[in-house]
Amino acid sequence: MDNRTGFAPLRVAVASGKGGTGKTSLAVALALSASASVRVRLVDLDVEAPDSLAYLPDAVASGERRTVEIAVPAVDRDACDSCGLCARACRFGAILVLPGVTQIDTNLCKGCGRCVRVCPRKALTERPVEAGSVQSYEHGSLSVIEGRLRPGDVRVTAVIDGALSAASGIPADLEIRDCPPGATCPLTRSLRGADYAVLVAEPSAYSAHDLVAAARVVREMGIPGGIVVNKAGASSPELDAAIAGSGLVPLGSVPFDADLAREGADAKPWRMDGPAGPAVRAVLDALKALEASRRTA
């Protein structure tokens, strides 16, 4: 990852399946360490619970907070004749039409625009509503882009898209994405366009179960990836089996350590000279190898 021009940044997604395994800890450590030598942007895509900035209290906001908007319909009551075509077209159950009344639940609307197109009387027009916001920060040479879902809103994927789009405007050699937990649409949205995925697991039956699902998503999306085991120490046959069946490469492990747990409670970033250092370095080495192969390709 030497300084390059004319190359798209290497985009690396840190994900897990289970929450609380250490995604944010690893993503922040990777970003901080790599930012010593290359331009890094860290994108917090866990928009329901964005916590990477908790680890970077000195980060300073740069630029305006941008709202993420989606277009939802509004009804012109004079033009509407309650024909109901809009309600039939809506796949999200956001429109209810009764004689003389057309009600739109804008919280359920995903902004597909289908209702507006099917309305024969042009009684629906679109107006923007806020689903969330994106704010950029600077922490030394590291850029941080945080997506944040508006409390009360549920349109997670729109905010993830907004954060990725804002991030793409910030020049970088390496993009680290702190992804949401789970293995469904918020994760797939966060993995779009990623060159590599690092899944963080811990030695427990729960984590093993969720790793299987997350690894399957990564595989089906055709993204190469590796696994870091956090809080390692106890043997977990379930996790061993999940890793063996994941099709992903074991990259390293961070030992369970009471001091690390204490530092984690205070949101202190992993230190490269601490117990997590070797695993972070192993991931960076894997990324360097990937980058080298990309450049020769």
Next chain:
Amino acid sequence: MKTIVVASGKGGAGKTSFAASLMAWLHGQGIQAVAADADVDAANLGLALKAGVPVERRTYIAGDAREVRAEACTGCGSCAAVCRFDAISLAAGVARIDPFSCERCGACADVCPTGAVRSVPAHAGELLRSPVAYGEALAHGELVPGEDASGKLVRQVRESAARIAGPAGLVVVDAPPGIGCPAMAAISGADLLVVLMEAGASGIRDAARLLDNAAIAKVPAVAVLNKAGLSPERDREARDLARDRALDVLGRIPFDAAFRRAAERGGTWLDSGSPGTVEAVSEACAAVAARAGLVPAISAAGATPERTLP
């Protein structure tokens, strides 16, 4: 029917372990609750409750997926132009729909001039009912990885649990992390929300975000602190947050390395074999059950049991 929901905002805060422990504690009191695993993205409650082979399976269909019949596609690009979700690309003159990005709105099929976009029912997963070691049953869902964990499946899991519990029954819901659609579907209409607050910087931020939600603010809520004692400052912040949001702290579960290792095996915290943890968890369960009106309030329960670490 009563519904107790365990939620946290942050993932890994101990929701599943606490929900399972509450089921086991109630079981010990002769109260058989129905568990609902609303964390359909990472459904682990069955592991904790030692669930058996499902006795009931129903297919869960999440609307219609769309496919392009390549032989009928002229590559005009109308579908890609109308798609608001950037899910359609043209490769070699044929449209391709990325199933991971598609929101299944159907706009592409509306505008295709040759009818090349066809609908196929999306088999998104299954709704299950399984026997458990502690309680009456577990209602849960299994999603195909990558599927939309819509609130719809969460609602169906809750409905299924409610049916099993019956009008006089009790449902314990293990909510998904976050504050989005699945979390809201899991929490809405609860009789009691237990906010499991991890006493760490991230856990406190995420619990605050959860409580910022106006809809959640209407639900009667209490707090239980988990992983307490790692940092005195964070413990204080967690208590401050609970006080600011008018939540009684009904329990304080200390961070305990030995118990953590026991929990790695699955099972509930009451099986952890760590006496301090078992006592703290039992007290928290008793206080939550008393607050929900399931057992008479005993001396400490329902107040703010203060426990200090040895």
